[in-house]
Amino acid sequence: MAKGRGSALVAVAVSYSCLLLVTLQCELAHAATYVVGNGNGWTFNVAGWEKGKNFNAGDVLVFNYPKGAHNVVVVSKAGYDRCTTTPSDKVYTSGKDQIILVKGLNNFICSFAGHCPSMKIEIFAS
Numbered sequence: 171m172a173k174g175r176g177s178a179l180v181a182v183a184v185s186y187s188c189l190l191l192v193t194l195q196c197e198l199a200h201a202a203t204y205v206v207g208n209g210n211g212w213t214f215n216v217a218g219w220e221k222g223k224n225f226n227a228g229d230v231l232v233f234n235y236p237k238g239a240h241n242v243v244v245v246s247k248a249g250y251d252r253c254t255t256t257p258s259d260k261v262y263t264s265g266k267d268q269i270i271l272v273k274g275l276n277n278f279i280c281s282f283a284g285h286c287p288s289m290k291i292e293i294f295a296s
Contacts, residue, residue, distance in 0.1 A: 193234040200269075201228040207290065211235050212242060212280070214288045228274035237265030240289065244269065250277035253286035256264045271295040 204223065207216045211234035233242045243255050244261040255261075261281070262269065269278070273295055280289035 176208045191221045201227070201230060203230045203232060205227075206278075207234075212240055212289070214285070216289060216291060220291050220293050221225060225271055225276075225293050227271055227295045229271045229295060231271060231276075231278075233262065233267040233269065234277075235265050237263065240282060240285060242267050242269070243279050243281045245277045245279055247275060247277060249278070250279060250290060250292055253279060253290065255279070255281050 187197075202225075204225070206212050207219050210216070214276075216233060244260045245255055246259075249255055249259065269276075271293060276295060278291050278292040278293075279286045
């Protein structure tokens with residue numbers, strides 16, 4: 171009898187795991203992809219590109235730029251306001267960076283000397 175109960179519990183656990191996987195896939199399927207700066211890409215004077223868009227956690231930002239000319243750094247609010255980075259900040263350098271937005275405030279800057287004042291965006295994701 172205990173053997174039958176164990177099999178039932180395993181079946182329930184497997185069913186729950188499959189349901190969870192399907193739910194996660196559905197949420198990812200609804201994620202939007204945004205190319206930062208549209209056709210201009212991640213470049214100077216990009217601020218304002220985000221206006222009028224509704225971002226959600228899980229949406230993907232694509233930062234296109236010539237590799238070696240810029241970078242993208244995910245920074246805190248203080249790093250955004252001051253154009254500063256810390257050693258723990260995530261730095262992207264591929265020129266075709268894809269970053270998934272987290273819920274709340276998402277701050278991005280270019281940390282190349284002199285770039286940040288006109289190469290930074292702040293995105294709020296619901």
